[in-house]
Amino acid sequence: MQHVGTFTVKAADGAARAGELYTAHGVVHTPIFMPVGTVGSVKAVAPDDLEAIGAEIILGNTYHLYLRPGDELVARHGGLHGFSSWPKPILTDSGGFQVFSLSSLRTLKEEGVTFRSHLDGSKHLFTPEKVVSIQRNLNSDIMMCLDECPPHDADHAYAARSLGLTSRWAARCREAYPASMVQEKGNLLFGIVQGGMFKDLRSESAAQLIDMNFEGYAIGGLSVGESKEMMFDILAHTAPLLPAEKPRYLMGVGTPLDIVRGISLGIDMFDCVLPTRNARNGTLYTSLGKVNIKRQEYAEDDSPLDPACSCYTCRTFSRAYLRHLYHAQELLAFRLNSIHNLTYFLGVVRGARSAIAEGRFADYLRHFEALYDK
Amino acid sequence: MQHVGTFTVKAADGAARAGELYTAHGVVHTPIFMPVGTVGSVKAVAPDDLEAIGAEIILGNTYHLYLRPGDELVARHGGLHGFSSWPKPILTDSGGFQVFSLSSLRTLKEEGVTFRSHLDGSKHLFTPEKVVSIQRNLNSDIMMCLDECPPHDADHAYAARSLGLTSRWAARCREAYPASMVQEKGNLLFGIVQGGMFKDLRSESAAQLIDMNFEGYAIGGLSVGESKEMMFDILAHTAPLLPAEKPRYLMGVGTPLDIVRGISLGIDMFDCVLPTRNARNGTLYTSLGKVNIKRQEYAEDDSPLDPACSCYTCRTFSRAYLRHLYHAQELLAFRLNSIHNLTYFLGVVRGARSAIAEGRFADYLRHFEALYDK
DSSP, rough: OOOOOOOOEEETTEEHHHHHETTTTTEEEESSOOOOEEEETTTTTOOHHHHTTTTTEEOOOOHHHHHOOOOOOOHTTTTTHHHHHHSSSSSEOOOOHHHHHTOEEEEEEESOOEEOOOOTOOOOEEEEHHHHHHHHHHHSSSSEEOOOOTTTOOOOOOOHHHHHHHHHHHHHHHHHOOOGGGHOOOOEEEEOOOOTTTTTHEEEEEEEETTTOEEEEEEEEEEEOOOOHHHHHHHHHGGGSSSSSSSSEEEEEOOOOHHHHHHTTTTEEEEOOOHHHHHHHHHETTTTTTEEETSSTTTOSSSSSSTTSSSHHHHHHHHHHHHHHHHTHHHHHHHHHHHHHHHHHHHHHHHHHHHHHHHHHHHHHHHHHHHHTT | OOOTTEEEEEETTTTTEEEEETTTTTTESSSSOBOTTTTOOOOOOOHHHHHHHTTEEEEEOOOHHTTOOOOHHHTTTHHHHHHHHOOOOEEOOHHHHHHHOOOOEEEEOOOOOEEEOTOOEEEEEEEEHHHHHHHHHTTSSSEEEOOOOOTTTHHHEEEEHHHHHHHHHHHHHHHOOOOOGGGOOOEEEEEEEEOOOOOHHHHHHHHHHHHHSSSEEOOOSSSSSSOOHHHHHHHHHHHHGOOSSSOOEEEOOOOOHHHHHHHHEEEEEESSSHHHHHHHHHHEETTTTTETTTGGGGOOOOOOOOOTTSSHHHHHHHHHHHHHHHTOOOOHHHHHHEEEHHHHHHHHHHHHHHHTOOOTTHHHHHHHHHHTTO
């Protein structure tokens, strides 16, 4: 058995790489996509669905779980794995992003961020130490440092001040959970590179975090409203700054093409609500492109949603039936569509892994560029 | 292979009996509970869930399926079995009950009933011949005759006029689908006894229907607002009037205790939205009585919902987690709760079957009377 946190690059093709990350709940094969299970449930699907789909690691949201049911309750019920009956790895975010996007009356200070719950208006304080403590209660395999995510149009001065705070908070997270505790406790801690849309600030942020010796590095503050061109420009600058021997995680990204492009730049881990949220809106990803299952053209379509897919939905039901379920707003529609979209996203990263191992990743990327350029 | 429609009583204990009903899609072991799949989906659960639960036959609503996606579309996609990927028996109601409970601007005539769709206000006519044709398109294993279900407080004159119409409509259904067609087409046709809360009218209705030689007989117009005492008084009068060699179906009933009491009076088949609707409201049936999973007392309860249950929900999750999912209004809650409640209802009828075979049905009934008298 490897030490937790061990990350081994098994194959590379250009900047793209295929690796294995050891965690306390098993190995994660990268590149990987992490389904989002905000409150301890990937919306509309159950743990047995996730295993059947081939999910290797899911994401939980610290902000939500802290507010309800509470991290201490989760700790008393076997952590998030025991509470939600998901035996495989879990990554939790730091809660920072949700504090800024969901809660009201935020007050940002050196100490941390004070906010009011979006559920009941109650007042709370997240400090770097507090979010580590919450994530330790959840017993996340991968914990994230508290960060501030500046808006995509933040100016250089704002982004510089913000990354300074993010770095000082990261240092406090590392101090609260030093590298010397990792093997004993089993949780990994990742730092988050910020710096807005400024390459000099991204370089500064990366350098400061690398000095703190995290078990992995995330790139935050992208896919927050900026153009795709800008996002990939910053990503192409930032990814190579991160240690090759540690996993790299691009937070909150993205479409299938975004993910494959991210992999081409050396990213190993991705999460996004896109497959599950779009499933609930009737937008489905297939090997032939996107399908809007609501459309009249599928009313009599007896073919499977995606003839190349072997998920339960595609093995069992026709497009006509899926369209009917969607229009009738049957609860089953949400599950069947989510099972398919998650299967598709996990197939994208598994396909990338094979392509890297076989030295044909450039072709793989071109395929997705063509598919989504229609 | 038996002829479709063959009903064999395998064991009896008092008036209660355990039987087997042969249909074109397999045998149904009675007494049986039929989960309700209104629009071609038992809400929140999939066909593989239903098979795992041990469901033998489900119910579809003719009114809903006629309006959306349309019975002709369903016919083009392999009938309701093919369209919804449910390979086992299906019973469909006649649509009459929904016309009276859901649609607007109903006009009742000898010919049939004119109504406006609750979906788009469009105008439609259900005749006895039309509802047989719709159910033939759905390829239901058990079709129901069009009936009028009078309100529970209908007076004798109203109930008498109504049952006359129901009997004339039943004769037209039988004419549209005579007994001579059953073996060739594979669909069975059941008549529905009406007559309100008047025993003389129930006797009259039963006698008229029996003359028409249906493959089974339903008792309608109960559980529509009358007292339990009244319901069981009418049921105790009506059930013995029906031919012992044909299946007897009590429509829209009921609670677990109602079902066991119905079995004690010689009823073989039941359907009700109670297990699935209550599942979505957080009311769960267990071997220890009802559990309102919303309650604070379950917040830290690590035990399974029902320690005596082996469904996926009880095998996998704690009450604390189920409470959390319910409060967070996660979609998974609806599925997990529905899986459990349906498992419970199917266990009730399966248990009754064993009790009948073993000659201890009176004890079984007493157990349920005690359990739900708390």
